Structures are given as structure tokens and as C-alpha cells.
Amino acid sequence: DTAVSQTPKYLVTQMGNDKSIKCEQNLGHDTMYWYKQDSKKFLKIMFSYNNKELIINETVPNRFSPKSPDKAHLNLHINSLELGDSAVYFCASSQRGDIQYFGAGTRLSVL
């Protein structure tokens, strides 16, 4: 069973559209994260939730809205997609700042 799974794996969409990426972890971890990896492979944290509570919110446009219905799920909704949003988005989970377990990534291409 996949520990951290995110869907979809690939997402191709037009500018201005709204899209969501889903993430689920079955590790029983309290903390979940969203990262963005750009074309230069730089991995930057976007959000972190601990037990459904937002604890890290980096300088991310408010077009990005995370939602955590329970501690095993952290979804990312993006409004009004822009070209610069094209990247690979990774979900991860950990037991409060320790080792992070990553999903396989969602490659978002905005045309």
C-alpha cells in the first residue's frame, strides 16, 4: 500500500481554470505538507497542517487554498491558474517535523 498518495499524477489545464490536487496518507502522521518544485528542482514548502490545523503558510498567493478534512488528508485547490504555477507539487507527511514521507508528485502544466 502506498504510504502517501496524491492524485492526479499529471494535470494539464488552461490559464484561468481552477483545479484541485488530493493527498492522503495512511501512516497515522499528524503533520502534512505541500511543496512546490520548480523547473530548477528547487523544493519550496507552501503549507503545513498539524491535526487539521494550519501551522505553516509561506508566502503563497491566496489563489492557493489548502484544505484538511481530517489528519489523513490534505488537499490543495488552486484558483485562476497562471503560467507560473506550472511545477511539480509534492505532498508529504511526518510525525511532527521528523522524517518526511513524500508522495510521487503531481506535474501541473498550465497552458
Place this chain on the structure above:
Amino acid sequence: SQQGEEDPQALSIQEGENATMNCSYKTSINNLQWYRQNSGRGLVHLILIRSNEREKHSGRLRVTLDTSKKSSSLLITASRAADTASYFCATDRNRDDKIIFGKGTRLHILP
């Protein structure tokens, strides 16, 4: 702001040789981690070293930590083709739970 910086950015070595990557960081930490990312995949945790440890081994991996110099090194001995990947160091800051990744070292093992 970025915490960890890996050096070199890219490294090509012959199979069987040892590979050494370095990571420097800016603020005091609780622990430092190394991750591997194969092309098109998520990051996989390799090893964690705590701030009160100086050296740690795991199989062919050896990690050192020098908190006075705010630096760490990852040594992969007897490299194999399967070691071709990007390697990232990640540091937490002891004032919060945020983990910050460096830009990574791209390692290429030549046959």
C-alpha cells in the same frame, strides 16, 4: 529564505568511485536530513543526523555534521548506477517545525 545549500550542484563520477556532497546551512538546527530524488519521483529519506551527533552510517552512506561550521557531508561509497539521482539536504530550525530543503546535488554515475 533558504537554509541549506548543497555543493556541488552537479557531480559525475565513475561507477565504483566514492561520491561526496556537502551541505551548508545558516541557523542553528535540531537535526539535518538527506533525501534522494530519482528522476520523476518523490523524495526518499536516506538518513537523519541530530545536532548532538557528529557522524552516522547507513549501508554505503556516511553522513557527518559539523555544527560549528554549520555544514554536513554525505559520502556514498562504491557508487552504483542506481545511485544516479538528486540529493537534497534538509534542515529544521529549532525555533519552529519548518523543514527547509537545499537546491540539491545532481549525481550522475558513469558506467
